[in-house]
Amino acid sequence: MAILICAPDRSNERLAQDLSTHLPKVDIRIWPDLGDANEIDFAVLWKHPQGLVKSLPKLKAISSLGAGIEHLINDPDIPKDMPVGRLAGPKLAHDMATWLVGRVLADWLDFKYFDQSQQQHQWAPKPPHERPVIGILGMGHMGRAAAEAFLGLGFDVIGWSMRGQGPDGIVTHQGESGLDQVVSTSDYLICLLPLTPHTRGILNARLFSNMPRGSVLINVGRGAHLIEEDLLEALVQQRPAQAILDVFTTEPLPQDHPFWSHPQITVSPHSAALTDPAEAALLLSESYQRVMAGQTPIGLVDLERGY
Ligand code: NDP
Ligand code: OXD
Numbered sequence: 001m002a003i004l005i006c007a008p009d010r011s012n013e014r015l016a017q018d019l020s021t022h023l024p025k026v027d028i029r030i031w032p033d034l035g036d037a038n039e040i041d042f043a044v045l046w047k048h049p050q051g052l053v054k055s056l057p058k059l060k061a062i063s064s065l066g067a068g069i070e071h072l073i074n075d076p077d078i079p080k081d082m083p084v085g086r087l088a089g090p091k092l093a094h095d096m097a098t099w100l101v102g103r104v105l106a107d108w109l110d111f112k113y114f115d116q117s118q119q120q121h122q123w124a125p126k127p128p129h130e131r132p133v134i135g136i137l138g139m140g141h142m143g144r145a146a147a148e149a150f151l152g153l154g155f156d157v158i159g160w161s162m163r164g165q166g167p168d169g170i171v172t173h174q175g176e177s178g179l180d181q182v183v184s185t186s187d188y189l190i191c192l193l194p195l196t197p198h199t200r201g202i203l204n205a206r207l208f209s210n211m212p213r214g215s216v217l218i219n220v221g222r223g224a225h226l227i228e229e230d231l232l233e234a235l236v237q238q239r240p241a242q243a244i245l246d247v248f249t250t251e252p253l254p255q256d257h258p259f260w261s262h263p264q265i266t267v268s269p270h271s272a273a274l275t276d277p278a279e280a281a282l283l284l285s286e287s288y289q290r291v292m293a294g295q296t297p298i299g300l301v302d303l304e305r306g307y
Contacts, residue, residue: 006031018281085297135186194307208234
């Protein structure tokens, strides 16, 4: 019985150590040191190399090392009936909500203006704009946490999801007409959708033409939700007037990409909510124990549906 961790772009030692404290009797291996591949029954994968899964003949289940699962959906070697979980713990959702609240508050309260006033030794009070409406696309693990955080601060929040269901107190729409309604009434539009064939490219010219003039787009979902050229056009029309982007089609964002120096775009390096090794280890140990007891891993994903 062994667990394999394979996340080539991350340091895996700390996670392996934390996992060992929860599962002291289990052999934890870090790719590429597979040892005897027949002993590996659970794999923790993040942007793993293609072909790896095929080389693990006794694999019972997989967990993503993050909330996203595109690397698993896109791996043709993973059978559709393989139980696949993902890590979407309370800390990750809380961190995402905190980050989004921070971004919206800094913009709405115009902290840049006060910083500039200080630099010019100017005493220049001004009240904030009217309280904005926050629209959230995706009312899943992250979307719900963000919605509740904004609601708790007294903002009007509206949502959009596949089934039109969200937390209590938040009107949640569904379908094309529901999307139009959310987009056209949101001062801050936040994308927290998973990347699926239905949501790829959803932040496009049509959607932008529906956004109120002066509104702000925040994309923390996936880079491929956004059609980058459409955004550059839309910013000229001030619909949206600003974009706050944490995820990109190509990551890291290439050095010569126009987003870096665009005056209406704020860039951050895919860091709105980072997987915490301690939380990851706790969830993974639970997931592993569940799988060994014949249950499904935590955060079971529907591979056909794509999230
Ligand atoms: P979930 O899978 O928990 O939630 C997905 C939500 O999107 C659900 O509400 C679902 O509706 C809705 N949805 C899915 N497809 C559609 C569709 N076609 N039309 C309308 N609604 C749809 O995702 P998470 O909350 O865990 O993650 C959200 C995003 O955040 C993901 O893209 C993830 O990769 C990203 N992420 C980004 C991070 C960062 O640092 N930037 C960190 C972690 C995650 P329903 O509820 O009806 O099923
Ligand atoms: C994730 C992410 O999916 O980091 O966990 O975006």
